[in-house]
Amino acid sequence: MPDPESRALAWAASFLLLASLARVGWVRFSGATSALGKGDVASSVLDESRRELSEREARSRPLAQGEQIDPNRASATELDRLPGIGPAAADAIVHSRALEGPFRHPQDLARVRGIGPSTVARIAEHLDFSTPVLGRVRQSTEADVVDLNRADEDALQALPGVGPALARRIVEVRAQGPFRSVEDLERVRGIGPATVERLRGRVTVAPR
Numbered sequence: 001m002p003d004p005e006s007r008a009l010a011w012a013a014s015f016l017l018l019a020s021l022a023r024v025g026w027v028r029f030s031g032a033t034s035a036l037g038k039g040d041v042a043s044s045v046l047d048e049s050r051r052e053l054s055e056r057e058a059r060s061r062p063l064a065q066g067e068q069i070d071p072n073r074a075s076a077t078e079l080d081r082l083p084g085i086g087p088a089a090a091d092a093i094v095h096s097r098a099l100e101g102p103f104r105h106p107q108d109l110a111r112v113r114g115i116g117p118s119t120v121a122r123i124a125e126h127l128d129f130s131t132p133v134l135g136r137v138r139q140s141t142e143a144d145v146v147d148l149n150r151a152d153e154d155a156l157q158a159l160p161g162v163g164p165a166l167a168r169r170i171v172e173v174r175a176q177g178p179f180r181s182v183e184d185l186e187r188v189r190g191i192g193p194a195t196v197e198r199l200r201g202r203v204t205v206a207p208r
Contacts, residue, residue: 059087068128071109072102082123089114099190101163104129147206148179159202166190179205 059080063069069078071093079090089112096112097103106124109115146155148170156167166188173188182200185191 063126068126070128070131072097072129073131082126084119084122085115089119097163098165099163100161101157145201146203148182148185148203149174149206159199161195161198181205 059077061081063081063083069082071079076087076090076094079085079093080087082090085093092113092115093109100111103109106120106127106129109123109127110117110120146159148156153164153167153171156162156170157164162170169188169190170185179185179187182203182205183196184205185196185199185203186193
């Protein structure tokens with residue numbers, strides 16, 4: 001057999017051997033990896049499916065006769081059970097009460113994005129305001145100017161768009177260092193340029 005042909009056959013045999021070894025190694029590695037995570041992945045997917053099913057059932061459960069929901073304490077899942085309130089509006093209610101303070105009357109829910117007078121009229125009889133709302137929210141006037149470095153949480157809640165949670169965060173951030181300007185409010189989680197502009201003229205920053 002000529003030498004070139006022998007060399008070609010030897011090269012081809014070596015290539016096939018290496019390819020076979022690589023394939024066997026990959027199969028074993030993939031099998032070991034899959035076996036290692038198979039139980040965890042299956043368990044995680046099953047748990048997630050159960051949670052989604054449970055939440056879907058909770059949201060779709062109709063209100064019983066005479067049942068009422070407290071809009072100041074109910075979760076988004078519970079609020080979604082109100083007639084005409086879908087997931088987006090339920091989340092918006094929770095967001096609004098966190099930033100703008102509690103609801104005192106059914107009409108207060110009209111401030112929530114996606115909820116109009118007709119929806120308020122439809123859900124009014126299903127709302128429960130009997131439990132006293134903690135905290136005091138006073139009404140402010142256009143003449144009120146709040147000092148960000150001295151105001152307490154009640155005074156901060158008088159500002160437009162500032163509810164209990166946001167007022168508390170302002171005080172917490174202030175404790176880490178005083179505000180130097182109105183723009184400094186952007187240090188507070190939940191406050192962006194749009195909120196700063198809305199509060200401009202309503203707040204001041206006195207040196208400390």
